[in-house]
Amino acid sequence: xPELPEVETxxxxxxxxxxxxxxxxxxxxxxxxxxxxxxxxxxxxxxxTIEKIERRAKYILISLDNRTTLAIHLGMSxxxxxxxxxxxxxxxxxxxxxxxxxxxxxxxxPRRFGFCDxxxxxxxxxxxxxxxxxxxxxxxxxxxxxxxxxxxxxxxxIKAALLDQKLMAGIGNIYACEALFLAGIDPRREARTxxxxxxxxxxxxxxxxxxxxxxxxxxxLRDYVQADGKTGSxxxxxxxxxxxxxRCPDCDCDASKTKGIARITQNGRSTFFCAKKQK
DNA sequence: AACAAGACCTGCATGC
DNA sequence: TGCATGCAGGTCTTGT
Numbered sequence: 001x002p003e004l005p006e007v008e009t010x011x012x013x014x015x016x017x018x019x020x021x022x023x024x025x026x027x028x029x030x031x032x033x034x035x036x037x038x039x040x041x042x043x044x045x046x047x048x049t050i051e052k053i054e055r056r057a058k059y060i061l062i063s064l065d066n067r068t069t070l071a072i073h074l075g076m077s078x079x080x081x082x083x084x085x086x087x088x089x090x091x092x093x094x095x096x097x098x099x100x101x102x103x104x105x106x107x108x109x110p111r112r113f114g115f116c117d118x119x120x121x122x123x124x125x126x127x128x129x130x131x132x133x134x135x136x137x138x139x140x141x142x143x144x145x146x147x148x149x150x151x152x153x154x155x156x157x158i159k160a161a162l163l164d165q166k167l168m169a170g171i172g173n174i175y176a177c178e179a180l181f182l183a184g185i186d187p188r189r190e191a192r193t194x195x196x197x198x199x200x201x202x203x204x205x206x207x208x209x210x211x212x213x214x215x216x217x218x219x220x221l222r223d224y225v226q227a228d229g230k231t232g233s234x235x236x237x238x239x240x241x242x243x244x245x246x247r248c249p250d251c252d253c254d255a256s257k258t259k260g261i262a263r264i265t266q267n268g269r270s271t272f273f274c275a276k277k278q279k
Numbered sequence: 280a281a282c283a284a285g286a287c288c289t290g291c292a293t294g295c
Numbered sequence: 296t297g298c299a300t301g302c303a304g305g306t307c308t309t310g311t
Contacts (some may be wrong), residue, residue, distance in 0.1 A: 002304060034287080034306070058305080076304055077289075092289085111288045113305055129306090165306080172304055188285060221304060222291080267283065270302085 002074040004137070004170030005213035006224050006232065007058045010080050013227025014060070015053045017082055017103050022049045025098040027089055034075065034115040037094070044068065044118055045097065057133045057169035061124070069121045073129075075113030077223045081106050099183055110223075133169040137206050142168065144199040151191040151199070159187035160267050162206075173208065174219055174241045177272045179205045181240045186263075186278045187271045212237065240272040248274035 002010070008053045026045040030037050038044070045064075052063040060080065060117060062070040072080065072095075083104050089096050095107040095116065106144040107114070117127060124130055134150075135142050150167045151158070161167060162176040171179070180187050182205035194202065218224060218232030221242070225231055233243075239249050249252040253276040264271050 006304075073305085075288090075306085078304095109288095110290065111305095113288065115306085154281080160282085163305090173306065219304080224304070252310090268285085271306095 002058060002078065002218070002224055003172030003175055004055075004058060005175070005210055005216075005234065006164075006218035007055050007060060007074065009218045009232065010227050011053050011055045014062075014080065014105070017101075017227070018053065018099065018105065019049075019123045020049065021099040021101045022231045023047060023097050023102060024100045027093075027096040029089065029094050031094070031112070033094065033109060034073070035117075037116055038118050041095075041116070041118060045070065053168065054128070057136070057165060058172070060128075063121060067121050068118060069124050071115075071117040071124070071127075071129075072107060073115040074159075074224075075109055075111060075156055077111040077116065078107065078109035078114040079223060079225055080166050080227060081108070081225060081229050082227050083229070131239075133164050134165060135165045135169065137168050137170055137203075138210055142203060142207075144196065144203045147203050148194070148196050148199040149195050154191035156191055157187060157266055158185060158189045158191045159271055161191040163267075163269075168206075170210070174238070175206070175209055175213065176234050177241045178209045178239060181273060181278060182209055184278055186275070187266065187273050216263075240274060243272060248277055250274070251277045253277065 023045050026042040027042045028037055046066040048066060050062060051065055054061050058073060060072045084102055092110045093106050093108050097105045119127060119222040151161055156162055159176055183201040213219060216232055216234035217226055219234040220231035240261050241273050243261045245260050247260050253274050257275055258275040261272055262275055
């Protein structure tokens with residue numbers, strides 16, 4: 001589910017209510033997500049004050065006042081929602097934190113593809129899941145030149161390359177499809193065939209789709225909600241994602257032999273694109 | 280090393 | 296109504 005814009009939105013929402021708040025009570029359901037829950041997590045959280053909440057790739061990083069950081073990944077179906085309602089943990093709640101300011105934060109993840117880690121902040125960059133993460137696509141480092149060098153020699157498709165978190169971190173299936181559409185690039189192309197000129201278009205497409213999605217509070221398909229429980233709205237602005245058979249917003253493909261937005265499977269995942277516009 | 284496929288889970292929509 | 300099938304925003308592991 002949550003890709004970079006959704007995780008960014010959640011981080012901003014959590015920051016509004018939780019900075020400076022102290023954990024008065026912590027519930028952890030010790031059932032394995034992608035990895036087992038850290039041992040003794042409850043006692044590591046209880047009594048701590050939240051100093052900073054930020055995002056790296058699709059990870060939420062919550063800095064505590066004892067120089068430790070709690071990292072949470074939402075997987076496909078995860079939510080991290082704030083409320084004032086004190087109630088016993090619901091189905092698929094994995095972490096419930098009560099704060100001294102009256103807020104309750106719940107990390108709920110039905111599919112359990114999520115992930116949770118806690119470590120001294122200075123050790124964080126050494127965690128295995130952290131060391132493999134590539135460049136942030138919204139950082140100034142993400143230039144056409146860098147993208148071109150990342151794609152160099154790669155025989156995999158450009159779509160698969162955009163999803164490769166080792167190359168650039170944070171893009172998921174929705175925004176890979178949308179960015180390729182904006183850039184006018186066929187998702188089936190080999191990554192190494194993308195020209196320098198095309199990387200200019202592609203970096204700019206990636207930036208603009210991610211930025212617009214953050215502005216819209218992310219995309220809600222089914223599970224994702226913001227920290228305040230509201231849905232995102234960027235799904236209303238999709239050009240191609242989940243629009244199989246519909247007309248391309250940019251051309252008259254509907255009337256052509258391509259018959260609108262196509263859906264194909266690449267590396268086991270759906271890709272949506274317009275074969276007329278994207279070359 | 281790079282790449283593709285399978286595995287990990289639950290829930291929901293669809294079709295019989 | 297029940298049951299089987301396929302599909303979903305991600306990443307890790309395995310095998311070629």
